[in-house]
Amino acid sequence: MNETHLPHIPQTKPRYSATFDPYTISEIERAAATGIYDIRGGGTKRKLPHFDDLVFLGASISRYPLEGYREKCGTDVVLGTRFAKKPIHLKTPVTIAGMSFGALSGNAKEALGRGATAVGTSTTTGDGGMTPEERGHSQTLVYQYLPSRYGMNLADLRKADAIEVVIGQGAKPGGGGMLLGQKISDRVAQMRNLPKGIDQRSACRHPDWTGPDDLEIKILELRELTNWEKPIYVKVGATRPYYDTALAVKAGADVVVLDGMQGGTAATQEVFIEHVGIPILAAIRPAVQALQDLGLHRKVQLIVSGGIRNGADVAKAMALGADAVAIGTAALIALGDNSPEFEDEYRKLGTTAGAYDDWHEGKDPAGITTQDPVLAARLDPVKAGRRLANYLSVLTLEAQTLARACGKSHLHNLEPEDLVALTIEAAAMAQVPLAGTSWIPGKNF
Amino acid sequence: MSAAQKTMENTVTFDLAAAPLRELNATLQGLDASTNQTAWSVHNPRGGHAIAVGLTAPIAVTIEGHAGYYCAGMNDGATVIINGSAGTGVAENMMSGLVHVKGDVSQSAGATAHGGLLIVDGNASARCGISMKGVNIVVKGNVGHMSAFMAQSGNLVICGDAGEALGDSLYEARLFVKGSVQSLGADCEVKEMSAEDKTILVDLLAKAGVDAKPEEFTRYGSARKLYNFHVDNAGAY
Ligand SMILES: Cc1cc2nc3c(=O)[nH]c(=O)nc-3n(C[C@H](O)[C@H](O)[C@H](O)COP(=O)(O)O)c2cc1C
Secondary structure, three states, X not given: OOOOOOOOOOOOOOOOOOOOOHHHHHHHHHHHHHOOOOEEOOOOOOOOOOHHHEEEOOOOOOOOOOOOOOOOOEOXXXXXXXXXXXXEEEOOOEEEOEOOEOOEOHHHHHHHHHHHHHHOOEEXXXXXXXXXXXXXXXXXXXXEEOOOOOOOOHHHHHHOXXXXXXXXXXXXXXXXXXXXXXXXXXXXXXXXXXOOOOOEEXXXXXXXXXXXXXXXXXXXXXXXXXXXXXXXXXXXXXXXXXXXXXXXXXXXXXXXXXXXXXXXXXXXXHHHHHHOOOOHHHHHHHHHHHHHHOOOEOOEEEEEEOOOOOHHHHHHHHHOOOOEEXXXXXXXXXXXXXXXXXXXXXXXXXXXXXXXXOHHHOOOOOOOOOOOHHHHOOOOHHHHHHHHHHHHHHHHHHHHHHHHHOOOOEHHHOOHHHEEEOOXXXXXXXXXXXXXXXXXOOOOO | OOOEEEOOOOEEEEEOOOOOHHHHHHHHHOOOOOOOOOEEEEEOOOOOOOOOOOOOOOOEEEEEXXXXXXXXXXXXXXXXXXXXXXXXXXXXXXXXXXXXXXXXXXXXXXXXXXXXXXXXXXXXXXXXXXXXXXEEEEEOOOEOOOOOOOOOEEEEEEOXXXXXXXXXXXXXXXXXXXXXXXXXXXXXXXXXXXXXXXXXXXXXXXXXXXXOOHHHOEEXXXXXXXXXXXXXXXXXX
């Protein structure tokens, strides 16, 4: 035997490209196979500068904290004090963002109403009109006025507690709603006045006004339609927050709703979700600045949203100048979305609990983002509402904990001075100093 | 109510030069279905916005002059006659009732309206019947570009000509045009006039007092090619 043994040559490990990573490659393959863009639900998935990049300073020798048990820390908020005859009083500044019936099941809408009502906050309709389920179970209901005007009618307008004129959403500023055929059930089709089963894309521009001067007249009409009772909100996706806030105020808004790019959606092109708009962290200060420049900070209330997950996010948003926040994705998770309980089914859909985002397909194992009656029946609105109420209470308690530590007797007394940033990006965007320095990039060099 | 005066014909006249819009709308909105005071006349509208919006009582309101934006907006059961022209969004989101404009109308007439009848004796500007959801609209003159854009249901009768991109991204609304069409929008095509179409058209022409025969009109509707995402339609998205 004279077999020559070559010396063993070590193999390099397979190495993925940072540019062409496995996800990117799978997307190229998907695009090549289908010829159509990827649509999904949820918000941005990549890492962005966010509230985690800020910390509170807490009390020290120069500041004293409040006693947890004895000293009160208020959490209530009044929205719509500028022009509305009947402003809204909420016990907690955490509101439920607009999510449509259509995108969500009737049971999910009912659960949102139950949970929010239990803790004294509001829910919001969406791109599909008002359902009796949500009006019945939401003590305070904000009615969205969208470009599509699906289901819009005078009777419902008058039943609402506030009206939210939607110009845009953080997930897709400049884009319209989208509801694919699988979710256009008989009831959804009837409410929207559309053929069943079509892939429905809502208009992105309002049909009867363009620009701030028209918006002012539209708001006048909405007030005249509703006896000047209801607060009028204007919702914008975060892109040019200083000017959008100023123009919304000029047009007569009582409340400005500002939704950052992390904000969820029921269905939009992935490219839109990940590449349009700015993070909420970067949007709050310019919006507050606009209100301050107009002498209307706290008179026109500011609600912010986009990736709010816990009481720290709530407190930080408020310290930067917001009057309240709104949650979408987190509320759905509290109801049971992406629960490990359904792992087997998520696997069958080619995903896993925690990553499921095909909310547009209507196959949600948790019965939330679906119109399939069998799946929808899985969500018990009473129990899910209870979970949401628990979660909202935790958000409020956590925010209070942080406010007390900063010596604040009300969440509204939190201020930028209570915060520092852990990264230069966050310092620049939130306009608070980099921790351990007095440096705010862009402010003092 | 100082601005309102009753005439011999039992019509209440409301003068917008003497009292604010809020008073007019609050008065008209406050009437219920059983009111005996069914005839109203509004003087000096002077192009004001949001006149006679949100009416639910079966009353007849005549506006003596030109109205601004959103006149008769969200009307639900009233008859509103404008003896003049109307601005953007006349009868927007009407639920039921009749709105009759004797002059011309600006953009987005009858936008998103769910029901009722809108008659325009003159011309309508761009986006007439945009996103309409069940309303009937008869325009005796011409309509501007992008009319019936994303129109969902209902009927739009155009006795004159239509501008560019008529019926773009149309759903199930029926369009009837007597004159020429500058161009059709995406997914809008000529359809055969069915017996049902004819009945609808004859009825609307009669209601609007138009002396024309259904045979003089061409019927347009949705080709329904954009109803579901398809790679071959990418250019239209
Ligand atoms: C399922 C779902 C449906 C939504 N539908 C609407 C809608 O109809 N109208 C709207 O203005 N925003 C809609 N949004 C956006 C939310 O109102 C809100 O801006 C966003 O969810 C906030 O960000 P978050 O999800 O990170 O909390 C939707 C969001 C989700 C998750």
